[in-house]
Amino acid sequence: MPRLTIDGRTVEVEAGTNLIEAAAAAGVQIPHYCYHPRLSIVGQCRMCLVKIEGMPKLQTGCTTQVMKDGMVVLVDDDEVRAAQEGIMEFLLINHPLDCPICDQAGECGLQDYSFKHGQAFSRFEYAEKRTYSGKERIPLGSEVVLNMNRCIQCTRCVRFTEEISRTGELGLFQRGARTEIGVFPGKELSNELSTCVVDICPVGALTSTRFRFAERVWNLDKIPSLCSGCDVGCNITIEHRRGVVRRYKPRTNPAVNDHWMCDFGRSTFGRSAGSRLTVPTVIRDDGRRAAVSWKEALDAAIERLGRAEAEEIAILATGCVTTEEAFLLSRLAEALGTTNKSVLREVDRKREIPNPVGGVSGDEATPNRRGAELAGLHPGDQRLRADELVERDGASQCRVLVIADGDPGSRLHAPEVVERLRRSSSLIVIGWADSPLAAVADIVLPAASHVERDGTFVNSQYRLQRANKAFPSPTGVRSSLAIVGELLGSFKEDWSGLNEQAVFARLAEHVGAFSGLTFDTIPAEGIGLQMVAGGAPDSA
């Protein structure tokens, strides 16, 4: 691999690496706008000019590849700084400079670089600024709005639709100082990944209809986690303000979603804001629902489970449960002596997210169906398995049906399914959404939502990834893990009070696919589970 020196630091990089990446590897930042690691290189913004020993002129770092040993590059250099200042000045002369009312403020490439590479004053007279009048608020499609006055013509968005979504809705129109971005006549920006153009736009020209002007970004807390929209398992950042999720942004993971996520996944950010279950309730003998203490609710559940014949008990989880929750549910079934424990697989539209290693696709609305199965919730051939309960009359043969419901979008909430499930003599629901299903349950155990708990998920590639708790649950609510732990603990004492780490440790002991792993050492980019003969990993 060729070695080169950048600002005196020597690095070795793969032949063909460009100077922006090579510098980053050496810990040196080369400012850039048009360059994006996943888009074709166009050398248009000219922000990345650097000095290369032996070259008469400054060169663009994005277009210059390191091919052989011995290149000497200067970024920390007067001539380079002068060029950067010059480019910044050009970019700012026609830029509105009204950051206080711009939605991008706080995460703007122009703002960031102006502080670092620009000048403190402007030479341009305001009256002469170029504006694209009437183009301050052009909806490009249902998800994205363009303000042409803020655009710096980096063409990232155009290249995205050409090269990543491969839908080609956007183009560059006009020329010179009137150059503008737009949709081709008769088209609109409508592809499953369309909001990604907002993420890659370095300035505030493109905004998301779901987020624009909803919140100043510096007020947001950001927690790395996973999207639970489908089994692709896109890595995301949950951005919330005091417990109200404002948006999901993709978090780069080249092995999974790369820099992207789909519009549908983003649209699920508001799920946890729906009406919540906040106190345990029980339907009393008089047929009235009453709020009760946790102890009373749990005792009631334990009592019903303890009284029922083992094979009259069924445990059903949605594919939104964490692997740890699924494992405890499976253990609970075993403790009760029932084989009726399953996870509901919900097939959905196929989704595909491109990445450099061939992309990931998924066709389930159930983000962790695989993890739940590995942890012991088999569809198997039990009598009262998921499809029997949901699609047919299985529930009428149940004395007690326990449902771990992690997902307000689940099919479990369809009226006809609710009616079928209600046929069980007793219905216990562990969940967070104030759903039609919870409304008819005999015992409701309010749980933390999917953004309020830690846990692991296994995506369609059998990659194990961690979802993280973004903020605490409302008071009075417990995590599903704790709730199931309490139920299980009453039948098997050594299983009570376990946290995620401890449950995962036991899972790793029992299930081959997880052996050797620990909860806290799962890498940020996840880890592919060991496959055994037959294609699927070894399961419990």
Added chain:
Amino acid sequence: MAFEPILLRNAGNPAVHEVSGYRKAGGYEALSKALAMEPEEIIDAVKASGLRGRGGAGFPAGLKWSFIPKGSEKAKYLVCNADESEPGTFKDRILIETDPHQLIEGCAICCYAVGASTCYVYIRGEYVAPALTLERAIADAYEHGLLGEDVLGSGFALDMRVHRGAGAYICGEETGMLESLEGRRGQPRIKPPFPAIVGAFAAPTVINNVETLCNVPHIIGRGAEWFKSLGTDERNTGPKVYCISGHVERPGVYEYPIGVTLDDLIAAAGGMYRGRALKAYIPGGASAAILSDEQSGLPMDFDSLAQAGSMLGSAAVVVMDETTCLVRATLRLAKFFAHESCGQCTPCREGTNWSEMILARLEDGRGSESDIDLLQRITTNMSGTALCALADACVGPVRSLVTNFRPEVMQHVEQGCCPLPRQSIFEPGAVS
């Protein structure tokens, strides 16, 4: 100045529009001769002739041809640049209109030399008549076996097509032209890779100007030594078609050995318009730095003009007399570049437009002395930082205005208006 024209020798002989007439005038002999040579020999002859590109940059033609990878079976292309959009330039049009087969012959020799089997002539959209003339000549050449499957029975196959542009200056820049040729928005590509390696349709491609290619049959026909005998020195050889416009009595194209002076050219064009005094001139098209009357004795060749801080460019000579306001003239040029910038890269998109705005206020008398420094600074930030040479093209005249003619700009600032009377280039009624 007596000079037997070479490239324009057939002007005034419309018979040469047909293969028969062109042959009668000695045409296509060089092609026959070339087809009997080894391709490598042709490239060597062109190298030895010292022929430099006539499109603007003056790059040695033979050297460019030698960059085309040899021995590969991959398709190769020649793209002839007939976009001719540099203001003041109109020589390629005349070359095509007066003698289309000369260009076809030059293209054919070049294709044979570099192993290209397809030649595109990318012609400026406004050139309707020349495009038709060329298309007719090409059809005639096919009929006579000078193009097609088997050129003159040599086994060499060559296809030639005319592709009409849609009127953008940037499509004259060679990679912008390739984008346009391939059906995309005309905007330059990043280099490297150079077209000789990755050009049209990702294949190795030679791009040459019309005039450059028109020289080729003569080099093959009469030899490199003869070619070198014309011109200033070893590095500036051959005949040159100069386009003279502006304040002269007879604007037009004039062919001389490369390196004549402006004074010679003005004399050839019948002297200054109405005998007025020369004030300044543009020696090589809109992108060249403006020179003053004191520099009218310079040899108009590549190196002498470069040394004087300007360039021969496309040899579009614009003569400006004492009635010309140079701020206004430069404003007009800046307007052109701002209009023609493709807009993809920052320094050019913003810098050309900004230069135009500053020049406009200076010309209107609304400018200040600091605007002059501002222009200095902007042009510094534009030069060498853009993706293609258009930004530098705008820098040429603008920078020269503020360095070579600062007092005139200052007059605008001090008087609060343009010190020269507004007038069209020619007085009303002066030309009948």
